[in-house]
Amino acid sequence: MTSETMHIGELADKTGLSLRTIRHYDEIGLLKASGRTEGGFRLYTEQDHSRLILIRRMKPLGFSLEEMMALLKIIDTLQGGGPDAGDPAVRSQLDDFIAQAVERRQKLQDQLGMADEFLELLRQQ
Numbered sequence: 001m002t003s004e005t006m007h008i009g010e011l012a013d014k015t016g017l018s019l020r021t022i023r024h025y026d027e028i029g030l031l032k033a034s035g036r037t038e039g040g041f042r043l044y045t046e047q048d049h050s051r052l053i054l055i056r057r058m059k060p061l062g063f064s065l066e067e068m069m070a071l072l073k074i075i076d077t078l079q080g081g082g083p084d085a086g087d088p089a090v091r092s093q094l095d096d097f098i099a100q101a102v103e104r105r106q107k108l109q110d111q112l113g114m115a116d117e118f119l120e121l122l123r124q125q
Contacts, residue, residue, distance in 0.1 A: 005035065005043040015052050022052070030055060030069055061104040071097050 012019050025031040026042065031052055033042035044052075051072065058068050074093050077084050084090055 005045055006049075007037075008033075008042045008044065011044045011049060011052065014049055015056055017052065017056060025052070025055065028065065028069075030065060030072070058101075060108070061101055063100075063104075067097075 006014075008019055008022055011017075012022055015022075022031065023042075026033055031048060034045045034048055035043040037043060054072075054075075055068055058071070063071070071094075074090055074097070077087075077090050078094065079085075
């Protein structure tokens with residue numbers, strides 16, 4: 001293993017996700033390992049780590065696995081520099097995800113506010 005790659009255990013430690021979750025993401029194509037050792041162990045790069053952090057940040061906002069895959073495809077298209085990278089429709093799809101994330105974040109913030117009010121009511125008892 002070179003310094004540019006890491007085994008699944010190191011990736012799990014860095015992201016706080018379980019080995020099982022990372023393997024599941026690999027099986028469904030959400031996060032494919034960048035390589036394998038001669039013994040067949042998965043190897044991941046810093047780019048894979050960044051991708052997994054993005055996935056992890058989507059989870060609390062309630063994005064489904066299908067939505068995560070769709071967003072990652074959009075990001076791959078935009079970063080890939082191919083002919084579709086400049087397509088306004090692709091950018092529009094990203095903007096839609098941003099709007100959804102803002103809306104979902106606001107909903108979570110509202111729920112936190114209600115939780116704070118609830119705690120305050122309990123403390124006043």
